[in-house]
Structures are given as structure tokens and as C-alpha cells.
Amino acid sequence: MTARTSPEASRDIPEATVARLPVYLRALTGLVEAGTRTCSSEELAGAAGVNSAKLRKDLSYLGSYGTRGVGYDVDYLRYQIAREIGVEQDWPVVIVGIGNLGHALANFSGFRSRGFRVVALLDADPSRHDEVVAGIDVRPFADLEAIVREHGVAIGVIATPAVAAQDVADRMVGCGITSILNFAPTVLSVPTGVDVRKVDLSIELQILAYHEQRKAQGEATPATTGPGDPAHHELVREETA
Template sequence: MARLPVYLRALTTLSDQGTGTCSSEELAAAAGVNSAKLRKDLSYLGSYGTRGVGYDVDYLRYQIAREIGVTQDWPVVIVGIGNLGQALANYSGFRSRGFRVVALLDADPARHEQVVAGIDVRPFDHLERIVHEHAVAIGVIATPALAAQDVADRMVACGITSILNFAPIVLTVPAQVDIRKVDLSIELQILAYHEQRKTQGASRAEVPGEVPATATEATA
């Protein structure tokens, strides 16, 4: 389930606050979901709660972490060390959840010899060697859209079986490869959509159906 990581973080927060046990209501509130949904999700993993009491925070946290797989160490390579790639390399949330960035790769020679987050940026050609050397299974793509498919193909060829894609393009990969996409601008567009709906009827009266001459101007 995609909600387990959310529960995991909520549990970590509770644990840091010194909470020893919690009810499904509390945890659901901290995770932002319905309590019945939370209980059903947890019961899918096993009966880790105690009726009349609740859940032991640290125990449940370990069980979820084990289920997700973050009790083990996941080596990760990041390809494309632009602004976003650098931000990802510096993101502390990775390391604290069992993900270890073992290499930063970039096709641009100007970026080699650069050091980001204490790691040397290396040529993209080193991908295969690094993947085999560190048994990397997860790759992150933070390149421009044009290069993303090539990078994905090379990753698959090297044996990587999970890809996190930040490039704004739909990648095609073999069925056995898991792929997830994060698109920053799509999230903003969804907000803009709701925002427009909110203010609509107040002062905006747009004429539908006509394509203005400037319609293609705003795209790049």
C-alpha cells in the first residue's frame, strides 16, 4: 500500500514526542486518514495492536518499516545533477529512511569533478560499473525530458528494476521494472485548476470556444 510510508512517518513523529502507545484514532489523525482505513491497512500486515489499548508505537513502527523494506539499506544512483538533482542529493530524508546515494552521474563533462553533498559527480558511462559494484536496484532520473528515456533504457540494461522519474515525460520500460513519476508542475497545475474554480463567477467572464492568437505563446 502507498500509505504505509505515511504511517511510518507519523509513528516516527509520535515516537520522537515520547508517545509510547497510540490509538488508531490518534495515528489516523497524525497521518491524515480515516481511522477505519488505518486499522484495515494495519490488519493487513497482521494483528499488531492490542484491543482496549492501542498500538505500541515503536513496535508498530518497526513492523511497518520491515514490511516496506526500509530496515535494510538501499543503494541509489541519481542521474542528472542539475538543480533538482543537487537538491535530491542533499535531501536528508533519503538517508534517514535507509536510502544511500552511492553515485551521482551526469553526461555533461563540465559537471564532473564537481562535488555535491560530499559525493563526486561522475560520467554517465560509469553507470554499469557502479550498479554492479554496489548492487544498485533503484535509480533516480533528474535529467531534462529529452535525455530521460535514454537514461531509463541504460538503467534497465544495467539491471536496475525500480526507477523514480522527475523528468516531465512518460517513460516506457519493461513490465518487470517499477516506475514512479513525480512532476512538480503538474501539482501546481492542479492547484491552479481548483483556484480558478474558486474565483470563477466572481469577476472572471471568459469566452469559451475561441482560440486566441496568443494560445501557443506560453509554451516552451
């Protein structure tokens, strides 16, 4: 791997901070594109949607990349965060399951610009092996091992139906993949040392529904109204105004 420039600074970054670094990176990229050379923690925090105390605390885990009284050099800080995350280099990824969602993921242009390169699309369904999606051939799932070996893939994306996901994960782990992004609505079981992150549409919506329900409860509650009922809606409107 690339030589480390600041070997000790990167130890033990809290997980909550790690999850925000990509947000800061994106905000900084926006500032670079807007031609901004320098920014304060206040400005950057605003762009990232956090408060400035949290931002400064987060950045302090990486090192001291700002200048007191001045702020941060946008481009320099962007580079340092990208390096810390590890996206100065390109990570090869495979996507398994080329249904509607797999199509959308394969066509997602943000991959390339943000440190990732889709090296293969795999699907178990032979009828999809003729397709070319986003300029990439869809290949049989059986090719997984060969592709992972050939490209040194460490990150896999699962976009299959729920029933297939555990099998796909097992095969991925079996051939050396140690990070999985799972879009299938299942709990995956993987050995220690393998990271799984989950993106789940229903869960996100249900979390919103929970809070929405409670907002509605805070209002006057005519027994006959509810979400989906136009009368209910007017109440929501008042609360928001």
C-alpha cells in the same frame, strides 16, 4: 534477503495501502521521537492525516499488531511497517542528472534516515565531473553499469532534462535497475517488471489550478476579474474565511 517473520501476512497489500504505509511510518517516527509509547488508531490517523477506519483497514493487511482496548505499541508498529516496506535495510540508489534538482536531491538529508543511501551521482556533462556534491563525486554517466554492479543498485533516480530521460531509463534497465523515480517531465517506456514512479511539478500545479479555477467560478463573477487581478483575490478570501 532477510528471513520473513510473518510469511503470509504480507501477500496482496492493495496499492492504495502501500502508498500510505510510508505516511504512517513517518507519523510513528514522530511519535517515537516525542516519547509516545502507545497510541490509538484515532491518534495515529490524526498524525497521518487520514481517518481512523482507513488506518485500521490498512494495518489489518499487515497483521494484528494492536491490542483491543489499548491501542498500538508505537515502536513495535513502527518496526513492523518499516519491515513491511523494506526500509529496515538500506537501499543503494544512484542519481542521474546533477543540475539544480539533482543537487537538491543529493543534499536531501531524509535519504539516510529513511532507508536509502546515495551511492553515486552521475552526469553526462564532462564539466560537472570535477564537482563534489553532498560529499559525493559527480561521475560520468558511462560509469553507470560499473556502479550498479559494484553496489547492487536496484533503484535509480532520473533528474535529467526531459530529452535525456528515456535514454537514461534504457541504460538503467539494461544494467539491472528495476525501480525508477523519474523527475523528468516525460512518459518513460520500460519493460514489464520495472516500476516507474513519477514526480512532476507542473502536473501538481495544474491539478491545483484546475480546482482553483472552479473555486473562483463558484463566486460572483465580474467579467473583468481573474487570478492575478487583485479584485479577484478579495473574493477568494471571502470564500476561505
